Amino acid sequence: MKSFMKRHSAEARPLKPASLYRVYADLKKRFGHQNWWPGETPFEVMVGAILTQNTAWSNVEKAIRNLKEKHALNPDKMRGMSSRRLAALIKPAGFFNVKTRRLKAFVRYFHDNYRSQIKLMKRRPAAVLRRELLAVHGIGEETADSILLYALNKSQFVIDAYTKRIFMRHRLNETSDAAGTSLDYGAWKNLFVSALPRSVKLYNDYHAQIVMLGKTYCKSAQPKCYECPLSKYL
Numbered sequence: 363m364k365s366f367m368k369r370h371s372a373e374a375r376p377l378k379p380a381s382l383y384r385v386y387a388d389l390k391k392r393f394g395h396q397n398w399w400p401g402e403t404p405f406e407v408m409v410g411a412i413l414t415q416n417t418a419w420s421n422v423e424k425a426i427r428n429l430k431e432k433h434a435l436n437p438d439k440m441r442g443m444s445s446r447r448l449a450a451l452i453k454p455a456g457f458f459n460v461k462t463r464r465l466k467a468f469v470r471y472f473h474d475n476y477r478s479q480i481k482l483m484k485r486r487p488a489a490v491l492r493r494e495l496l497a498v499h500g501i502g503e504e505t506a507d508s509i510l511l512y513a514l515n516k517s518q519f520v521i522d523a524y525t526k527r528i529f530m531r532h533r534l535n536e537t538s539d540a541a542g543t544s545l546d547y548g549a550w551k552n553l554f555v556s557a558l559p560r561s562v563k564l565y566n567d568y569h570a571q572i573v574m575l576g577k578t579y580c581k582s583a584q585p586k587c588y589e590c591p592l593s594k595y596l
C-alpha cells in the first residue's frame with residue numbers, strides 16, 4: 363500500500379490522453395452506468411447545478427426537497443417569489459443569499475430569452491447558449507457545462523475539482539500544480555474533448571464516473587490506490 367501512496371503523486375507514469383477512453387471503460391466496469399444527473403426534470407437539473415456550487419450534494423437535495431414541498435421548483439414561481447422566501451427554502455444548500463441572487467438571475471434570463479421553456483432553449487446551438495449562460499450572474503464554466511450537458515443534452519464535457527485532482531495525480535496534465543489549477547478550465551476540458559468521441563451519452567457518464575471515483579477512492583486525503591480501478595495506470 364505504501365508504494366501506491368508514493369506513486370500516486372510524483373512517481374506515477376504520465377497518463378496519455380489516448381488512454382482516456384480506456385480509463386472510462388475501467389470505471390464503468392467497476393461502478394456500472396451511473397444514470398446521471400440526479401434530477402427529475404431539466405429545470406431541476408439546472409437549479410441543482412447552481413445550488414451545488416461549493417456544497418455537498420446531500421445539502422442540495424434538502425434544498426430541492428424544500429422547493430418541491432412548497433411547489434416552488436418552477437421557473438415562473440421562482441421568478442415571482444420574494445428573494446427572502448426563496449433564500450429560506452434553499453438555506454440547506456449554504457451561501458443561500460448568494461445562491462438566491464444567482465437563481466433569480468438565471469430564471470430571469472430563462473424567462474426573458476426562452477419564455478421559461480426548455481424546448482426553446484434546446485434549439486439554440488451549444489456555443490451560443492454557453493456564451494449566454496456565462497453572462498448570467500454567478501454562472502461559471504462548470505455550472506454552464508453542467509446545465510448544457512445534463513439539462514439540455516449538449517455535448518459539453520464538465521470539468522470539476524474531482525477531475526482535476528484525479529488526473530493531476532495521474533499526471534495527465536503535466537503543467538498543473540498540486541491543486542490542478544495551473545491549466546485553466548478550457549485547457550482541462552480540451553484534454554478530454556480532443557481524446558474522446560463527441561457524445562452526450564459518453565460525456566454524461568464519464569463525468570458521473572469521475573465523481574464516483576473521487577468520492578470513493580481518489581479522496582483528497584489518503585486516496586485508496588491499492589484497491590482503485592485506476593491503480594494499473596500508476
Ligand code: SF4
Pocket residue numbers: 370528531532575579580581585586587588590591592593594596
Ligand atoms: S485514481 Fe485511484 S489509483 Fe489514481 S491516484 Fe486516485 S485513488 Fe490512486
